[in-house]
Amino acid sequence: MKKTGFDSWQNVFSKTLLTGTAIALAAPAYAQQSNNDDQSTESTASEIVVTGYRAQLLEAAEIERSANNVVSVITADDIGSFPDQNIGESLQRLPGLIVIRDEGEGRFITVRGLPSDFTQVTVNNAQIGSSDPDGARTVALDVIPSDLLSKVTVNKTLLPDQDHDSLGAKIDLEPLSAFSRPDSFTARLTGQVTIGEFASEIDPKIAGDITYRTDIGAGEFGIAFAGNYFERSIQLDRLESSSGGGIAERDGFAVPQELDQRLELGKRERFGASVSLDYRIGTDHVFNLSGLFGRLDDDDIRIQQEVELRDSSNSETISIGANSGRFTDVDLERLVFFQPRVEETYAIHFDGSNLISDNFRLSYAVDYSKNKFTLNDGLRGRFRERDLIVDANWDRNSADFTIAGKGDNDRPDDLDFDFRPGLDDLNYDQIFIIDESRTDEIFSYNADLEAYLNLGDYDVTLKGGFKHRMRDREFLRGEREGDPDDATGIGDLTLADVPSFVPDSALSSSGGLPDNGAFPQLEPFRDLLLRTRDALDLEAGDRRRDFTADEDTLAGYLMADVKFSEEFSIIGGVRVEHTKYDTVGDILRTVNVAEGDDDIFADQFENEESFDNEYTKWFPALHFRWEPNDQIVTRLSLYKSQVRPNFGDARALQEASFELEIPDPGGDPGRQIITYDIDGVPTEVEVESAELERGNPFLRSLTANQVDVTFGWYPNDNTSIRLAAFYKDLTNTFIGTSAGTAESIAALGFDPIDQVTGIALTEASTVINGSSGELYGVEISAEHFFSGAEGFFVTGNLTLIEASTSSDQIRDGEKFALPRQSDISGNASIGYEDEKFLVRLSGNYRSKQLVSVDGDDAFADVFTRDFLTLDLSLRMNVMDRFRIFFDASNLTGEVEERFYRGNDGPVFNRIEDFGRTFQFGVTASF
Template identity: 30%
Template sequence: MNKKSNHLFKKGSLFKKSCLALVIAGMSLPAFADGRIEGQVSATEKGIALEGAKVRIKELKREATSQRDGRFIFVDVKPGEYTLETSYIGADNISRRITVTDLKTTRANFQLQGVSGLVENVIVIGQAAGMNKALNKQRSADNIITSVSADAIGQFPDTNVSESLQRLPGLSIERDQGEGRYVRVRGMSPDYNAVTINGVGVPGPDADRRAVALDVIPSDLLENLTVTKSLTPDMDANSLGGSIDVQSLSAFDRDGFFYQFTAEGSFDENTEEYSPKLAATASNQFSLGNSEKNLGVAFGVSSFKREFGSDNVETGGAWDFDEDEARLEEMEQRDYRITRERSGLTFNLDYKPTEDTDLYWRNLYSEYTDAEIRLANVIEFDEAASAGDTLVAEVQRELKDRTETQKILSSALGGQTRLDKWIVDYRVAYSESSEDEPQNIAGAVFTIDDDVIADEVFELAFNNTKKIGLSAPAEYYQASSYKLDEVELGSTNTNDDSAAVNVDFTRELELGVNPAQLKFGAKHQTRNKENDINLWVAEDFAGDTSLTNFSGAAVDYTLGQFGPSIDSRAVKNAINDAEVDAEESAIGDYDISEDTSAAYLMGRIDINAWRLLTGVRYEKTDFSASGFSFNAESETETAQQFENSDDYFLPALHIRYSIDDKTQVRAAWTNSVVRPGFAQLSPGRLIEEDDGDIEAEFGNPELKSLEASNIDLGIEHYPGVASVISAFIFYKEIENFAYQTDLGGTAGYEQFNKALTFVNGATAELTGIELAASKQFTQLPAPWDGLLIGANATLVDSTAEIGGYEDGDFVARDIPLPSQSDRSANLMLGYESDRISMRVSANYKSNYLLEVLEPMDANYDTYVDDQVQLDFSLRYFLTDSIKLHFEALNLTDEVYYSYVNKPQYNAQYERYGATYKLGVTFMQF
């Protein structure tokens, strides 16, 4: 463990002593003359462990839920004869008589099979099996969750974790170059959601955001994805929308030896490039000592290299709306060529040294390299232009060539020990994420050559204010018209690491005749994020600097004519010397630390058909930030240092009422807290003078955390195999919503004409309804009994107040929460039989606010337009162990389009085309 995380144990010495005292107290409790029931629930075929099965002691009205390895446990069971009953969606129920004796553990294993008369493997593999696994986990949870299993992930043509999650109710994604990257839960920005890997919190690799870019993690290495929408007190409280847990493979997910190997090739329609992919996972169980199958080893590896691209035309919102007709001031044509390599490795050990102790070591490493070459034609009109006008414009040709590598590492060592009355869970974990951009061409600028074009301008015209087309003279497209003017080089390194230790104690008991549970625990976590930016500028070049000497083949640009490409190696070779840009290199650097100590107490009780869970969590966060202030006028750099501390009491109440075994009502009241983004908290400050006006731009380390009070109410009905009907309403009240504004001229900033920073706003609110339904038509005659239909929709409305100062008075206006779509939906049509499985899926999300360009002027709010993506997947089993698959993504060639003011005014229009995949999988259960 590195030096940054060593202070976890120094600062947490009191915490360590408290944990040790709790362990000793728990182990010293006297034994009672009651018995215990333990067992495992698995599928008859393939021996796959089944999570989420309900197991009941009929006479005592006690209920336990099978965990990930299928294990269930009852403690403090008085001696006698009892009836155990199982309940699992998609399988026949089983009843069994058992006898419990004093101080003994009675073992009762259940092997379930699909509902009589239906497809044999309905709970093992395939679409229905995947849906069943997720629905059982959802049904048995104490709180509100949504889940997707590896079987279901494999049925969709999804490249990474974020794309797998977009299919779930209440979730949508933000894409980068057509690929899913960030996940939104119930309309909340990705920065307000937590991500864990095997239960361990993961820091984000991006310099400015808390959001974890889930496109870094390959979907091939996963076993389950679980989204928690209502937090319980034993969970970290750092999510406003939801908490996403990524679970990797475990050897105890299946009985015995398992392997799966996939080879795939894909074709990108836009660039006509082919890309390879390989993935393999395997697990097995071994016997150590006198125990049988008590050691489990699982590993997985994945490698995917994709070459693709996009074509873009954008304005960045540079429209003049002061007159009756909107006029364009600036625009860009862009061509992207991208190579993305996504690789991952997981290695997990599970060891059961005794019947009462389970130990584990879980590791997941993923690496994502994005090599991007961006060519741009940058056009600035001398006067704001209307469509069809021919006006004078300055033009620049630009090149950006950078390679960015993001890495995520998660490692956790822990276990569970079951004492007579107590269950003790313990874990030490370390996570790290990073983003590294070695020195690259951040921007090579070619301006009009005055030896060729005397006036250094062109007469240009554009048409269509949405998908903008350009009319230009022949000289505009010729390399000889331009010369190299400036090259900016840049490098960035961001590192975010976290270390945590936690211990939890659980005690099953009875209050009168009602089964109950008491749970409490503590956790200490440290987090440190560093960002280092370096920029250089080169302006003087030797030799002939005509673009002719740097140009290549004509760019294949589907949105019109573009001109020649630019050779980045030739640009680098032309650089003789570069000076450090002290201003930009200073203000982007920061070092931020957040140390959080937490403790919780919660209890649960079953009263007839009611299950009540309540408790409170306490969290205290110590925050420190250091960075630099740069005065551009005096060219002086000053160190900045900030420290503060906050603590929170976060109560929660969860209610579940079971109308019958298929129908239940849920309600929850929870509270959560999230720190502002790192760009918002950064202590970096820039002060500069422009024509006598002093302007400043800076972060605000003194921002308060966002606090949310959440209410959920819903009903779930599980009518049969792979089937559910559910409806939930939810409400969130968020305090201290953070946004950017101008404080220039206000108290404390009187000398500044402009002072851009971040402030906390008034309360923001979000209200929504979440609907989901799926059904397998098992009642139809063959072959129609393999038909599946699934659909979900989320309707959300939100409002947040932002504002600024005019003539010294604060003026406010309302906006929707950024990154929140009012409507999102999924529709899936599937079919499966013994040999074939196919699925057509459509994903929709309505427009959402991307960015507020001017806090005081709604005309310049930037929105992303509605998007609908249609995908298709087909799987065919040549044998029980060999599977072919074909996938098609973005069949309708959906574009990314953002706009300002009204949908007809372009901010960005980007086209990707479709992608096709063909592959084969070899597997053994």
């Protein structure tokens, strides 16, 4: 029987109570009053004078006690006290928040075990966009420098007057304001150098800000400006097998299909600026106009070697075991990829709040934000030798190979175990160019009206309003490849014909070869690629992955805040959001036919399709707050929220790729042989692969009925303890999956036989709605300052989560964890602070996570290993206005590691080593 709304809530309550949700936390010691979408309530943050780490935590704890919803906050000075490269890494210090790293730098945040695209990010409560390459809603937090911000608020429960675009949290970034500091004039300047363990470069950073406010007679005016410039040299080693088919089963053993060794080099330059203009007439009339800009230039160079074991079919494999094999017909490729990438974020915000009379307040806001990513003149060149014999070995966290000869096991007379390729055997046989642009543009406006009433002994605030948000996302990707042999003036080149070098890397790329893993020298090779492109007259016009998506949301709400006494209050209300979604994209099929090493024919079928979807969701909410005495605060939140599908998952885009080959008479008898027209001639061909990837424009939004119970205990000024328990009843979870049999492909809603080409699919992938899911969690956080050992302190938090989801379309309804969910996460700090000196050692931990689920085979599921980092911070005040600091990040030299579940034990998927980072600097305050 279908559950009614009442039955669903009753189920939520019973499960929550049975699992002990009487313990709770309103927010950690960093908590601060939520700054809601209407901004009608004056923030108390501007009244706080922060002097030292202990004073910060004590003030934050006091603010947390008056919050209506569960929030966590980091203030600007607190951000600066951690050895963090950006705001994303600072947020990982809060309970339930986990950072996801990219190129060794924290970029994305997951909250309470939910994926990062389930978290909304705003600037002054205005949503900012995403440049995610897969069309996710994930916001990269490394684009905006933390020096521009006065505080960051993490809303873990939502009130009816807030956007309902998150299940994890809503993170609001508030730029520096003249009213966020106690003095009428302040200025700060920071100089810093950063040294990375692998890059061994000295990278500069300079940051500064100025605030000024003055009484102009009719009110108070304030202006604030902040700027930041930061360079970071990148060098990291990565070994992966996630591309090229990932992992396959051969004779009952799990075998990686590719050994992909990468050395990433480059330099990131980040620039940011913010300005804020404020005008206030007391608290009756408040106006703010602010703007924020962040730009990240990433001159990325990938030096890459691929050993393609996927080319070796069952009959071409000489031997296979649990963690090793000897393979024939293997390609060896050495590639260099130049990727000059730029990402920019703009946010402009205006809001006003006017007290119309003693009983009414009108608030309003207009917001515009834009995020744009561009990759212009991306160039990749390849040197390749084919048909090699390779001995490969692998385990959970490593893989290596040795070249053992040349040949194909299907032709045993051609096997040559004495052959070892030299640089003159690696042919310059491909140039690949790419131009890419991703834009996310958001415009919104809202208005809210509050009425302050006194009903008998109760103070009541009634509030209602609306918000209209228009969001446009555009993905443009042009790419083209060419054969340098066809380029006039280039010639038939090998790696021996160009200047080469052996990269300084922890990875072994030699494979036992005498050249020690040589690659073309970077700048001469870039020039060669440019000359090849011009000679071939290549343009990135193959628009394989273009699509657009428009999302129009109209929301309204009503809510009431009833204060029954100084100790007890209830906020209740309902929000409704109507969403209209339109998407336009390409439906593309590409057929390539090869004979031996040569491509002999290509077909392409293309048309454009559009889809639209429309839905309305209601979100009721009740929030209870009870403060029985000066030491205890408790809260209970019952509410519903949603996450809309990712744009990439719901795109109107299908891309099918068919790789055909003229069959070898001695090939595998179980292969797929079909007849295909080649230039009008019916020809027998072997299907090497027939893969289809499709978006799902009709995905339903994921919704959750949620319960959050919190408890805070503040026995004295030296100690605070907060507990929280939460439950999320999930409906329509998003599951990315793939299938490789006719039956499982049909279960995903695909036709196993492509109707245009008549070729049976070998693999299909898409995103579907799971039937249901649930998440239980407990958060614990505490701080203690030792009275008997003045200056010493310990802080920490721990989050425990249990979650699962399932779909009848995936492995017969098998239950599995939510993507990017960690059962255990936490951090702890121990340190000492006095008037001149601060030292802190911090640790951050997260347990194993599920990354992706294979629709057919559990052995191909991908996980991350648990992750532990240690960081050290030192601060020393020199005179009254100067502070010197030293930060060391990732002291343990931790690496990011992913692995396949495997059959006889885990098999590596990706290992990334980014080393340690050290920072030295000085800050002057005026």
